Amino acid sequence: MMASEQRLRDFGRRMAEAQDAAMADGFDRDAAAARWEALLLEAPPEPRRSLVPVAAVLAVAAGLLGLVWLSMRPAPPLSVVVDAVPRAADAPLIAGASSPLSVGFSDGSALTLDAEGRASIAAVDARGAVLELERGRLHAAIVHRTDSRWRVRCGPFEVQVTGTRFDLAWDPGRGELAVSLFEGGVLVWGPALGGPQPVRAGERLTVSTERGEVRWGSATPEASVADAGEPALAPAGDGASIADAGEPANDPRDPARVEGASLMGAGEPATAPAAPAAAESASRTAPVVRAPQAQRAPEPAPTVEPTPEPPAPTWWARLEGGDPEGALHAAEAEGFERVCAEAPMDQLAALARAARLSGRATRAEQAFSALRVRFPGTPDAVTAAFMLGRLAQQQGAHAAAAGWFEAYLEEAPAGPFAVEAEGRRIEVYAASGDARRAREVAARYLEAHPDGPHRAYAEGILRAPP
Amino acid sequence: MRPRLQVVEPLAPADERGFDGDDVALVEAFRRGHPAARRELHARYAGHVRRVLYRVLGPDPDLADLHHDVFVRALVSLPKLQDPAALKPWLTSITVHVARSAINRRQRARWLGFRPPEELPELEAETVPPEVREALNATWAVLRAMPTDDRIAFSLRYIDGMELTDVAEACGTSLATIKRRLARAQQRFMTRALRSPVLKDWVEEETR
CATH class of the missing domain: 1.25.40.10 (Tetratricopeptide repeat domain)
Known part of the structure; x- marks a missing residue:
């Protein structure tokens, strides 16, 4: 046994050396770090609460039992009000030719669909809704809660939202998406992005599936307000696009912006022209591959001793x-x-x-x-x-x-x-x-x-x- | 108009640019919500987690996702870690748990016919000589045929070189159980390796 033990340990050591050499081929440390950054973006730090005496915990726990019981009941889905009139959640949202449409949710979240826009609510529950923006521009102010879950689908794109204020424009004819963030952060998935891209407050992301272009620029509240009363998208055939309409990015008159904006081909990572901080720039310089758990509470991990997997559903x-x-x-x-x-x-x-x-x-x-x-x-x-x-x-x-x-x-x-x-x-x-x-x-x-x-x-x- | 990078990615405050300190300090800072500590956790242990996953799973197509999954679980559970000095073994145990779940899920899926065996990739790394690559692939083939727990124990003990107590802790079981698993795994591995035209020389070579 001892001989076998030693043989295996020597053999294993050689295999480990070979594995270490092989591992260098496949590990994209920057991508892994970028995904971690994206996860942190969705999970802001929460300082640890101070410990309280056990007796107090027990007393409070007794009082909370009733609340827990209440919270176990399934919460009703959010209700929807369109232009101040209660509406079934599955009714289509169609803005007028010259007037926007206001949509309110019972959690306080509010949407405004610009004139000529069309959207629908694909699903709604107590935590949020899945919206489908078929065309046009949407102004959204989503109320942040720990369990909120909102998503907006635009063609092949999907935007995952927690609590935030943003504008979203989608032109299906041109295959162009524009996301401008004013507060909070969102994650955007879709073609040409090479993985989920976090968009933070002050940023504007435009993507053209047709040209395989991704542009980063600055989102300014002025642009949002100024555009609010205008048609969501430039009329077809006038040569304008979402990326151009009211878009301050890549303004040739602004050398800093031209330098700062990134234009990349499909699947290429966005490239920041300068690195203010290595860790911060990681999420811009490397494609983010996945951050699925960022959008929900993952199942609890083992502490020191791993627990068995929960029973299968x-x-x-x-x-x-x-x-x-x-x-x-x-x-x-x-x-x-x-x-x-x-x-x-x-x-x-x-x-x-x-x-x-x-x-x-x-x-x-x-x-x-x-x-x-x-x-x-x-x-x-x-x-x-x-x-x-x-x-x-x-x-x-x-x-x-x-x-x-x-x-x-x-x-x-x-x-x-x-x-x-x-x-x-x-x-x-x-x-x-x-x-x-x-x-x-x-x-x-x-x-x-x-x-x-x-x-x-x-x-x-x-x-x-x- | 301000340059884009000043608007989008402002320089972090000085106290957020880096984190110095041992694991205990790191955990405490993490719990206080220190941004640099949260980044440092990944920077410090990304390589370790990757290595443990690779030891157990080999060149797996889901390795990047599983790697991320480990840190997602750590993010959620770190506030509950009782001994901050045990951060590394604690992360190792999460990693082993994630790897074990992945193996089990895949075995179920393969049994159901959703994922054909040929989807399990072989190593194609250019950085490894062909004969070594063959040996690595043959080793993983033998390991994949083992019961999951035996395979994990073998990989951590003989390939990663962990001490027996560390293997037991990583696997969340007793030392006696780990010794039993290793005895089974050792016998099974040697039997198959000595029959393998690729591995035979490698294993016998160690005794020459």
Whole structure:
């Protein structure tokens, strides 16, 4: 035994040396630090409370029992008031041609949708809501609470909010997003960002999916106020864009801003021109890959002695038992939004696949979207982009489908679905009537994949009269 | 108009730029909400956590996420740490817990057919000679076939070189249990390694 013990220790030492050399290849310390920074942004420091005598704790605890009992009851979802009139949460939010729309929530949070804007509330619960900004500009003032959970989806982008004041503009035609922060901080996920990007007070982030551009600038309250009464976005065809409309960033007359603003290609990290402090600049100089736990309270970690994992939820037990339909029903009973927000990555991926294979497109979309948001950069999240494209294509949402296929190709240009995604791009452009783009993509497809499964289809597109 | 970087990323106050102090001071400052201490926790232990994860899991595609997960858990639980001087073993135990959960989740997913075995990557690092790379991949292949707890104990003891008491603490179990796990793991590893054309020479070489 002693001989074996020594042999193994010597062998292990050599393996450890080799591992240490191999590890140097794959560890992006800057990215890890940036994710930690993003997490701290969402979890501000809370000084430790002073200790109180045990007797006092017990006395207070007795009094709190009733409150705990009350707090165990599910809290009602926030109520919604639109232009001072109570409204069902699922009613669409459509601003007038020249008048904005005011939306209030019972927690005190308030939104203003600029003229010509269109949005909807995809989900609402006691802690916040998931908004979908279809187009236009949104001014938001979200009340901060420890458990608040707000998100805004804009096409392929998602903005995670806790308590903050910000403006958000989304132009689906141009694929442009602009986020201006006046208070607090948000995290933004989406194409060309290379992972969740924290946006802090005073910053303005603009992203163009079409050009693969990401710009950083300054957010000024003046710009917000000045723009408030104007149309949310420049009219199509006038050459202006979100990035330009009222955008102080990259002003050529301001050398400091030109120098400070970063313009980068898809997937490239934003590059700050100067480093005021290494730790501070880490979140700007390196792509942030994931900060999923920043948006919710993670499960408690072990102290000195790790505790076993909590029992698996019912829906997972059913899925493990080979009952995908039962698992979906159980997940809905448990709260599908909550399951999507809290399930571990593998379980969430399994749930998304089960929903898709069961024909539950909406649930599949929710679960795949949650994978994208919570675990960006992982193989499951990359695959989710392709699956979301398939789902959108099935529902006739051609522009969204094209966006997802492009997102997949951007993230996994040689991935297992890359050829399929390229072929499906031809289909969705053709189906949407964009013959020019369909022909362009078809030509590129045939060049790259002369024997690909979409060859005949691509040739047909090119043979058709322009 | 002020330059962007002055607006967006102002210089931190002097007392926030760095943190000097031992682990006890670090934990105390962390609990007081000192921003530099919160950064220092990551700066000081990111490498250690990464190493322990790598020892147990190998070149795992989720390594970066699991690494982050360890610190998320630490962020939540650090206020409850009873002995600040034990920060490093405490972080190690969280790391082992996260790694064990990942292995178990993956085994369940693989059993369900959601994740095919070929998705588990082999090492492709350019910094390691081909023959060493082969040995590392063969080692992980043997370890992946072991029961999770035995695999963790083996990795920490024989590859990371931890003391038995540290392995027991990291695994949250008694010394006697760890010795039993190591005895099983040692026997299983040696049996398979001596049958492996790649590992046979490596293991026998140590006795020459």
